Amino acid sequence: MTSNPTPRRPLIIAGPCSAETEEQTLQTCIQLAATGLVDMLRAGVWKPRTQPGTFEGAGLKGLAWLAKAKSITGLPIAVEAACAKHVENALEFGVDMLWLGARTTVNPFSVQDVADAVRGTGTQVYLKNPMVPDVALWSGAVERMLQADVPSENLGLIHRGFSHTGTCEHRNAPMWHLIFDMRSRYPTLPMICDPSHICGTRDTLLSVSQQAADLSYDGLIIESHIHPDQAWSDARQQLRPMDLARLLSAIQWRENSTDTPAYARAMEQFRHQIDQMDEEIFSLLARRMDIAEKIGRIKQENNVAVLQGSRWSQIVNNILSRAPALRLSEEFLRTVLNAIHQESIQRQNAILNSTIPHHIP
Ligand code: PEP
Ligand code: MN
Numbered sequence: 001m002t003s004n005p006t007p008r009r010p011l012i013i014a015g016p017c018s019a020e021t022e023e024q025t026l027q028t029c030i031q032l033a034a035t036g037l038v039d040m041l042r043a044g045v046w047k048p049r050t051q052p053g054t055f056e057g058a059g060l061k062g063l064a065w066l067a068k069a070k071s072i073t074g075l076p077i078a079v080e081a082a083c084a085k086h087v088e089n090a091l092e093f094g095v096d097m098l099w100l101g102a103r104t105t106v107n108p109f110s111v112q113d114v115a116d117a118v119r120g121t122g123t124q125v126y127l128k129n130p131m132v133p134d135v136a137l138w139s140g141a142v143e144r145m146l147q148a149d150v151p152s153e154n155l156g157l158i159h160r161g162f163s164h165t166g167t168c169e170h171r172n173a174p175m176w177h178l179i180f181d182m183r184s185r186y187p188t189l190p191m192i193c194d195p196s197h198i199c200g201t202r203d204t205l206l207s208v209s210q211q212a213a214d215l216s217y218d219g220l221i222i223e224s225h226i227h228p229d230q231a232w233s234d235a236r237q238q239l240r241p242m243d244l245a246r247l248l249s250a251i252q253w254r255e256n257s258t259d260t261p262a263y264a265r266a267m268e269q270f271r272h273q274i275d276q277m278d279e280e281i282f283s284l285l286a287r288r289m290d291i292a293e294k295i296g297r298i299k300q301e302n303n304v305a306v307l308q309g310s311r312w313s314q315i316v317n318n319i320l321s322r323a324p325a326l327r328l329s330e331e332f333l334r335t336v337l338n339a340i341h342q343e344s345i346q347r348q349n350a351i352l353n354s355t356i357p358h359h360i361p
Helices: 022-035 060-073 083-091 108-118 135-147 177-187 196-197 200-212 242-248 261-301 307-319 332-355
Strands: 011-015 041-044 077-079 096-098 124-128 155-159 191-193 218-221
Touching: 011 022, 011 096, 011 177, 022 177, 022 242, 041 060, 060 218, 077 196, 083 096, 083 200, 096 108, 108 135, 108 191, 124 135, 124 218, 135 155, 135 177, 177 242, 191 200, 196 200, 200 218, 218 242, 218 307, 261 332, 307 332
Parallel strands: 011 041, 011 218, 041 077, 077 096, 096 124, 124 155, 155 191, 191 218
Antiparallel strands: none
8 A cells, every 4th residue: 555645845934035114024924924825934134235325124123023024924033144133133023033144154253153142042043055155164154053052953054046257047056066065964954945046036936946846955935025126125036925826836846755666666776776887987987097197107207297288178079079979968078077187187196296305405
């Protein structure tokens, strides 16, 4: 007999980018609560703006509006905190969850300041990924919270994308592979996606949200405003509560797994094949590196430089020309080739360096 798995229940946090006025905060929150699809309300009351002189948040007044929204709707509330004073103020107004913004997670002094302030308060803390694509910095923020005795049950992660200078269809590049890395470091912490700050515009919100659902994220934090086009911050990415409800209903949260015997058998077989192939791929790579080392020794004996640009271009062009036949993207092939090249250059450099005297004679 097959049992039906319990449907996956993602955590949905929604609310305006900023609490602007009492009317806008309350109306947005009340309409969101009425959808029945939102678990927690969010709003920024201290806004880290790129330019001075723009709206920097309603501060304590905003906290009072949010507290009112909480008492009317019965939903918990969340705000962004960037320093100890914010934590203190937020907790005075009954805020249930604090999140650290991407501009805060990037700064260990600020993270430590917040960590010291939340110690012993029992509040929930969610850490957004830092602006820069540096997982170590993000994990450093988690460690600071854990060292401040914030229990891991009260901690969570938010993926809001990373600053980039290249071409990317999104406001902040998702760089999903960094999220896999972070999740493998902290498998028990919930990871929620912030499609609003990844996308920067409304039209791609559904596809990024669906991608997060397909990658087994634990929930979403999305911006919503009763009059998005008139929002004082992040106007292009906010949705009216009724449009947010439509978006949330369109997302399919597929099961993480099922215990159907046919599924289990098929998965076991395929996973076995994958493990086998990984074993072969990495054994081959190890052998390739051994050969690269032999070449390094020959170069050293003949006093030849490690990097032979033309030879490398030849290898790259050769492999890239096979991209269509292999049905692998050029981008993927380039990433793999670069990683291989880097490792073999390092090995060859190590051989050359071993013969360089370590003291100036
Ligand atoms: C926000 O959530 O409104 C915000 C400022 O986000 P981020 O820190 O991701 O830019
Ligand atoms: Mn915002």
